[in-house]
Amino acid sequence: MKLKKKSIILLVAFVLFNCFIFAEALMPGNSSGAQSDSIANVFGDIIKNGGKDNFDYIKPTKIEVISTNSMFVGDTKKIETKITPDNVTNNAKIYKSLNSDIASVDKNGFVTALKEGKATIRVICDDDNDVFVDFEIDITEKEKIQPESISFKNSTFSIKNKRAMNIQDIIGEIEYFPSECTDRSVRYELSNSKAMIDENYLLTNEPGELKLKAVLNSNENIFCEMDVIILDDVATKPESISIDLSDVYINRYTQIDVEFDRENIDDKSLIYFIESDVEKIANYNANNQLLGLKEGNATIKACSIYDKSICSNTIDFEVRKVALESLEIKVDEFISKYFKSGASMDLKYNLYPSDVTYKDIEWSVSNDNARISASGLLVGLKKGKTIVTLKHIDSGLVATKEIKIGSASTLSHQEMNKLKGTVRKQIGHFGLFAIDGIIGFLFFMSLDLKKKNKIIFLISTGVIVAVVAELLQLIPKGRSCQFSDMLINFGGFITGAIASFVTLLIVKKVKNRKNKKGDQENE
Numbered sequence: 001m002k003l004k005k006k007s008i009i010l011l012v013a014f015v016l017f018n019c020f021i022f023a024e025a026l027m028p029g030n031s032s033g034a035q036s037d038s039i040a041n042v043f044g045d046i047i048k049n050g051g052k053d054n055f056d057y058i059k060p061t062k063i064e065v066i067s068t069n070s071m072f073v074g075d076t077k078k079i080e081t082k083i084t085p086d087n088v089t090n091n092a093k094i095y096k097s098l099n100s101d102i103a104s105v106d107k108n109g110f111v112t113a114l115k116e117g118k119a120t121i122r123v124i125c126d127d128d129n130d131v132f133v134d135f136e137i138d139i140t141e142k143e144k145i146q147p148e149s150i151s152f153k154n155s156t157f158s159i160k161n162k163r164a165m166n167i168q169d170i171i172g173e174i175e176y177f178p179s180e181c182t183d184r185s186v187r188y189e190l191s192n193s194k195a196m197i198d199e200n201y202l203l204t205n206e207p208g209e210l211k212l213k214a215v216l217n218s219n220e221n222i223f224c225e226m227d228v229i230i231l232d233d234v235a236t237k238p239e240s241i242s243i244d245l246s247d248v249y250i251n252r253y254t255q256i257d258v259e260f261d262r263e264n265i266d267d268k269s270l271i272y273f274i275e276s277d278v279e280k281i282a283n284y285n286a287n288n289q290l291l292g293l294k295e296g297n298a299t300i301k302a303c304s305i306y307d308k309s310i311c312s313n314t315i316d317f318e319v320r321k322v323a324l325e326s327l328e329i330k331v332d333e334f335i336s337k338y339f340k341s342g343a344s345m346d347l348k349y350n351l352y353p354s355d356v357t358y359k360d361i362e363w364s365v366s367n368d369n370a371r372i373s374a375s376g377l378l379v380g381l382k383k384g385k386t387i388v389t390l391k392h393i394d395s396g397l398v399a400t401k402e403i404k405i406g407s408a409s410t411l412s413h414q415e416m417n418k419l420k421g422t423v424r425k426q427i428g429h430f431g432l433f434a435i436d437g438i439i440g441f442l443f444f445m446s447l448d449l450k451k452k453n454k455i456i457f458l459i460s461t462g463v464i465v466a467v468v469a470e471l472l473q474l475i476p477k478g479r480s481c482q483f484s485d486m487l488i489n490f491g492g493f494i495t496g497a498i499a500s501f502v503t504l505l506i507v508k509k510v511k512n513r514k515n516k517k518g519d520q521e522n523e
């Protein structure tokens with residue numbers, strides 16, 4: 001069958017449009033949803049709710065966790081929840097770990113298992129702290145994969161006598177085979193007494209040679225060795241040490257200024273002794289930095305690791321909190337300009353300095369024109385104005401922002417969600433396939449076939465396209481395949497074809513009437 005030029009053009013249009021439908025079916029759920037939301041927003045602006053300036057705030061009454069309650073150490077998973085009722089105005093959650101040493105949780109509900117034990121994660125409804133659920137997670141160790149062999153990257157190392165040196169600086173690193181093994185805990189041993197190990201440092205005693213051995217803790221038959229050569233040269237060490245430091249703050253590093261009695265010292269390895277009335281008031285690192293952990297008073301001194309009798313002066317220091325200097329409420333000016341009753345917006349804030357120790361804040365509004373949740377979600381309930389107040393609990397400092405609430409010109413939050421679902425079904429499925437049915441009808445009707453065959457080909461193609469487009473949605477994330485949507489797709493296709501058929505009949509009748517009238521006038 002030879003196609004006419006008109007048929008070829010319609011065929012190309014039909015194929016391209018179906019390619020567009022299939023491409024849309026392969027889009028991830030969030031992208032497809034964004035398209036539907038954009039269209040729904042347009043409809044929401046068109047459908048005016050004039051006079052609807054008061055909206056009811058629907059609060060949560062119950063929250064449940066529907067996630068599994070077991071994890072392995074090192075794993076991360078998201079806690080899934082269900083809030084009742086389904087149409088709450090604010091369904092955001094706040095997550096807290098009641099056992100932060102066993103498991104941590106971020107603001108999005110992702111839990112990270114830190115060590116074996118039982119951890120309780122509290123999930124709180126954002127707008128009502130009295131509605132919460134405690135979820136206990138049982139954390140266990142994964143089965144360890146033992147290495148088949150281990151080896152030092154360095155095979156030999158030379159070091160001066162009477163010196164202390166970190167073992168990691170000597171061995172470089174340990175290589176494990178296979179690389180995916182998880183059991184990597186080792187201990188270090190020496191072949192003779194020419195040196196000793198103290199707090200992961202190698203302390204040399206006399207010239208000579210020895211072997212440094214790393215042994216897998218779980219299997220002493222798996223080990224590696226390297227040669228350590230202790231030179232005749234004696235390492236120079238300080239005879240006196242002096243330290244100084246500035247103010248120490250929680251979660252801030254403070255540099256410890258260290259001075260030795262002379263230059264060209266070989267062994268500058270130091271250990272710091274911190275004494276306080278509470279445990280772990282501060283920590284230090286290899287870069288001579290002090291990190292404050294909690295408020296309190298303590299003393300610190302530095303001693304040579306090799307000879308702990310060589311010590312510095314003792315300094316009294318206080319670990320202070322980082323105090324808040326100022327705070328501000330951050331509002332998206334564009335969103336704020338068009339903020340209306342029934343709408344919501346997230347308010348952000350800045351604390352200065354950003355590493356202020358105590359970050360707890362409290363939101364409030366001045367009247368019932370709006371409601372604000374613990375996380376700063378502001379919901380407009382009534383036309384007018386409201387003053388939003390942000391309070392820093394520890395310092396008492398506050399920041400305020402006046403928010404204007406306009407008359408509702410779009411649908412409410414719940415109505416908008418319903419509209420988005422309708423748009424997705426009616427426009428995303430039915431509407432697209434109605435256009436496809438129009439193009440398909442015009443193409444098949446242009447072919448030199450019997451009328452019966454044209455109808456069979458048209459209907460068969462509509463069924464195939466409707467089913468394939470829905471099956472393709474099984475591939476991308478966030479999409480699903482539903483039989484009801486196949487029916488909607490096919491219904492749209494047939495509706496478009498029937499609408500085209502009826503339109504052609506009307507056009508044909510109008511033409512016949514004009515022709516008949518013209519014939520009568522000619523007579």
